[in-house]
Amino acid sequence: MKKRILPAVCIVAALLAGCSKNNDISGPVEKAPEVTIVTPPGGFTVDQMKWVRIAPDVINDEKATFLWTIGADTLGTTKDLLHVFATEGQYTVKFTATNSAGEGHQEIVVNIAAKTYTNGVARVFDFLSAPGQFVNTMPAWKEGDNDSTMAAKAEAALKNNSMIHLGGFGGYIVMGFDHTIINTPGENSFLVKGNAFNNWSEPGIIMVSYDANGNGIPDDEWYEIAGSEYDNPKTVKNYQITYYKPDENKVPTPNDNYAYISDTTYIRWKDNQGKTGFISKNVFHSQSYYPQWKGDSITFTGTKLTEENVVDLSGNGSNYASPAFDFGYADNWSNNDDKAKIKISWAVDETGKQANLKGVDFIKVHTGMRAKGGWLGEISTEITGVTDLNLK
Structure with missing residues (x-):
């Protein structure tokens, strides 16, 4: 029987087909995203x-971009939506996922319910004053108090519009609220109330954070409110200072030229700039200036403002001045001055980049200067509360 010989063209075609089948390097064909948002009956209600x-839930989202919109307004460009609405109402929100193969989208209803909130501090999460003349009195410390009980005392004081003393540089308080303070574009957001008055400022650095992980506690990234001195070359970022618990029974070293200073070497400190010094004690406050619920030393880290503006106008220690910085600090301008108001849009990340936060849930304030004010004592930020300027 004769063998059948295939035409050459058939052999070539077969070889090409085999090569195509076995050596395909084009990869899988990209598919358009498929979007599913499981929605409660009647829509989401917040x-x-x-x-x-x-x-x-998005299938085929590896190379996709995302967009959340209400009409022509953009709410977000991330896969998950995190947004806060200022006013009540029913909103139709559209989510779109797009790649080179096309798009998938879904519209959902979001119901925003009316709610009445307290315009003030709802909780103090943390509080630690640095040494200062009102420490252990505002709020009052008693034997057995610890971090938790002192934070509770600070919370009670602020809810009662009483004053909290943060002491010298670094002393801080971390506050929370019963709602999110919204960043309304172009508008002032909040006011940290203090006791500043004409020619006497004790500025505090303001940090803000939002509850990104939704657990209700301030364990997310912090952002600094970049006030007028943020880019001042005399402002020190990541300044660190350590204070050492004093011997309350040591022999004091008064200042013979200033009768109001009872001990010039009272509380020793050193910083990460190679400097050392002391917090002085004065005759007006005889209690310990060191937080009695802490150990032998305490260390604080944060942005430090220049103290060069604090001056003795009298030359004899009787009239000190600490003029306010232009904007962006706590206890810097009087509470009724527009310059005391803060914009969330001033917040920056640790690299100095604008944070573009939609709102904040937590505010931290720490004393921003390491300076003495003569008979007025150390420069120490005081806080009496926080006002959300969105709430009328």
């Missing part, structure tokens, strides 16, 4: 001035 958190 109180106004609270975070709306929606996590869609």
Whole structure:
């Protein structure tokens, strides 16, 4: 029987087909995203001035871009939505996922319910004053108090519009609220109330954070409110100071030229700039200036403002002045001055980049200067509360 010989063209075609089948390097064909958002009956319902958190399920999202919109307004460009609405109402929100093969989208209803909030501090998460003349009195310390009980005392004081003393550089308080303070574009956001008055400022650095992980505690990234001195070459970032618990029974070293200073070598400190010094004690306050619920030393880190503006106008220690910085600090201008108001849009990350926060849930304030004010004592930020300027 004769063998059948295939035409050459058939052999070539077969070889090409085999090569194509076995050596295909084009990869899988990209498919358009498929979007699913499981929606409760009637839509999502969240109180106004609270975070709306929606996590869609998206298939084929590896190279996709995302967009959340209400009409022509953009709410977000991340896969998960994190947004806060200022006013009540029903909103139709559209989510779109797009790649080179096309797009997938879904519209959902978000119901924002009316809610009445307290315009002030709802909780103090942490509080630690640096040494100062009102430490252990504002709020009052008693034997057995610790970090938790002192924070509770600070919280009670602020809810009662009483004053909290943060002491010298670094002393701080971390505050929370019963709602999110919204960043309304172009508008002032909040006011940290203090006791500043004409020609006497004790500025505090303001840090803000939002509850990104939704657990209700301030363990997310912090952002600094970049006030007028943020880029001043005399401002020290990551300044660190350590204070050492004093021997309250040591022989004092008074200042013979200033009768109001009872001990010039009272509380020793050293910093990370190679400097050392002392917090002085004065005749007006005889209690310990060191927080009695802490150990033998305490260390604080943060932005430090220049103390060069603090001057003795009298030349004899009787009239000191600490003029206010232009904007962006606590206890810097009087509470009724527009310059005391803060914009969330001033917040920057640790690299100095604008944070573009939609709102904040936590505010931290620490004393921003390491300076003496003569008979007025150390420069120490005082806080009496926080006002959300969105609430009328």
